[in-house]
Amino acid sequence: MNFVVPDFYPAAAEIFVAVMALVTMLASAFARSIARSLAYYATQFTLIAAAFVTIYTMQGEPVYTFNNLFISDLMGDFLKLMIYFSTAIALLYGRAYLADRKLDRPEYYVLALLMTLGMMVMVSANHMLSMYIGLEMMSLALYTMVAFDRNSPRSTEAAMKYFVLGALASGLLLYGMSMIYGATGSLEFSSIAQAVYNQTANQIVLMFGLVFLVAGICFKLGVVPFHMWVPDVYEGAPTAVTLMISTAPKLAAFAMAVRLLIWALFDVAEEWQGMLMMVAVASIALGNLAAIAQQNIKRMLAYSGISHMGFMLLGLLAGVVDGDRHFALNAYSSAMFYAVSYVIMSLASFGMLILLSRAGFEAENIDDFKGLNKRSPWFALMMLFVMFSMAGVPFFIGFFAKLAVLQAVVAAGYFWLAVVAVLLSVAGAFYYLRVVKVMYFDAPVDESPIQAPAEVRIMLSANGIAIAALGLAPQMLMSLCAYALLGSL
């Protein structure tokens, strides 16, 4: 048996982030007096530098390494860039919030880096094992971050719930993977695809495996019927952590869905499309209707997230029509565009909550937004952008995300699906309008001026303006999504 040194070059960014996570941990253990800011700046530096490494090592053609466990391609690189970007912004928003609550320990930033690394591995996985390792790395870091406020019973409860249900979902996923292995004799995506294509796989076992895989993916995306953890975890976790959970991991879960379903199991697309269809409709319905009843805005945004992920799935399920794959690129890139848009909106929405919170005060009820237009017209306007964008009203990016997905659904001939999705969006518009209502139509309860560091204000303004600007010119992001997927299909 001869030992071959693998090609490390395509995984340079992952290696860099892993090394930096360890360095940050060690450095902050020794330099105790400046550990907090050191860890923060080291993390931000790592994320920015990782972006440059990713761009530098980017290659037009997919490159496999580590014995085909790992792939570097355009889709992966694009999603990785989005992951660095959203994690960096989430950390920036959360820093002062965590400091006010004495939660800004260096370990937090190390965990954030490890979470990022986990997502990067997920995004670049070409094998069930590397996918699973990445997923667990991300999830374990997130469980710990949710429990970071260890004196808060709510936070601990949320972490327990997240951990137990997450472990269950991992179990389902592993079980599905083992069945797929049993049916196809391989864990590597292209070999699985080959086996499925040749129909050498045992169909019954394959279908069972598929069902479990879909369940695992649905759990990570947080869609019905695996959504139960979402509202509780969003509500219980410190807002800065909720911000983390609701952004980059959605992109990683999207990548997981693309790799597992589209790469490995594209030839049974009609099967999983049917499952996703039910999941998507149920998510849009439940997410939008349940959000109406919420008073806690974190829970409301959690349900809204469920419906958004359902909408995103509509794009994934419109790819193959009666065996015709002509629509695939259009449909999958619309889903990707939707996921990216959602992350941008979600960053801004939880960023607003952090902006309104201060030491000793948690902004988490819709009423905390009362009269925001009086207190700060500028940030009320930004929140207005976010809410109308999420409701899918033009000129904001959320509208074009919905337009792209609906276009794919209509092109696939699922008119009823488009009509149902649209009718439920009208129900959904109600709760976004209610937030605008309390900001603009009601008198403020809390007259205190907004206390937030300058960098949060600037970043949040940029984020809000981006939602409007990308709505005025959505072409670039749309094309990037399509281009990134083009090489991977």
Added chain:
Amino acid sequence: MTDIPLLSLAIWVPIIGGLLVLATGSDRNAPLARMLAFAVAVAGFVVTLPLYTGFDTTTSAMQFVEVSSWIPRFNINYHLGVDGISVLFLLLNAFITIIVVLAGWKVIENKVAQYMAAFLIMSGLMNGIFSALDGVLFYVFFEASLIPMYLIIGVWGGPNRVYAAIKFFLYTLLGSLLMLIVLLYLFMQSGGSFYILDWHQLPLPIEPQILIFLAFLVAFGVKVPMWPVHTWLPDAHVEAPTGGSVVLAAIALKLGAYGFLRFSMPIVPDAAHELSWLVISLSLIAVVYISFVALVQVDMKKLVAYSSISHMGFVTLGFFIFNPLGVEGAIVQMISHGFVSAAMFLCIGVLYDRVHSRQIADYGGVVHTMPKFAAFFMLFAMANSGLPATSGFVGEFMVVLGAVKYNFWIGFIAATSLILSAAYSLWMYKRVVFGKVANKQVAELHDINAREFAFLGILAVCVLAMGLYPFPFTEVMHTSVNELLRHVAVSKL
């Protein structure tokens, strides 16, 4: 001349101006915000004037066309152009914006900059709706215009404003999202084009035509509004501030009717013929039944709101009898209603600012304390009931003539509205203005000031001019209307 992007100016001057007004910030700068808003409104009107003077009335083709690629991925273009049907609405819209800014001059003291900015941005967006030739661009403007209106009703409205604002938003959103699906369907059928005029040529079988027609009917019917989806309008009108009611009645309702002319009739002509009985019946119900509803109102604003619904019933009736008299009459009626309903709401606003009541019962004998106002109000009430020599008469008369040509009984039922609208308008006028001075508040009223005189006077001139000499209006639309009807008469099956 042609190299100046006039339509883009008509859209973006008010929007960018509105953002500037917004930037003046808090109410300490209110006088500046008002002056700036007025300047922007006037500038917005001035840039639309060349659209009329430079308009070529001999062609039905789109004029002042601007095309540039917006979202090439879906072949969505920033494509603007106007024909004889749409050009007048840009002028009307820009004109009404000036009036609205004037009307809110003193009355609005809270968040002045935001108020003025909302109206200016709304005005730009509505110009966009009337000039968009790309389906998605149309939709984007159509939906985006909901946001300022939602805020106008909700922030500066009456006691029940939240309910009215949300109802307004959700009703319209429901209709327009169905339209979005139709737009996507047409995009697919036409092989990847969102250009509206391409859709006009697109052959379609009858079943999809019927479904498309019904989706458009919901989308535009809500906006018009047609019976039975009209219930949001009285709520919105009653709660909205005066300026909001004026824009809503004068312009926003026309968007729905315009949609019928630009989308429903030319894209699915066979379904339009097939289902014309449905639209005609709904219109007649609006004309007759809603007139009776208007008769029993005790709130002046509600009364005018119902009268708007009834007048818009005339408009949809005029479209779906498919003859030039009907369609031209309907467009004239739309413009006339823009002047008259704006004036009616402004009159009610004048009274409301002084007495803070809209109940008819709280008034009586206003003529003794406000003679100048009573004279204006008289003229507008007469115009609202379609008195000859006012603009209200021209459109209604043309539609009735057209309807009689189409079917005598339809014309007959429509004509009853001339009596009914006189009944509710003049009866309200009598109760409010004539009689003995009803109470102390009325006795202490002071007559309209120069600013109020100015905007009521301009509107009075418009109402009379259009009533006496409607030719400049009909001349513009004539070629386009004939072309539209020629197009609609040809089956697309």
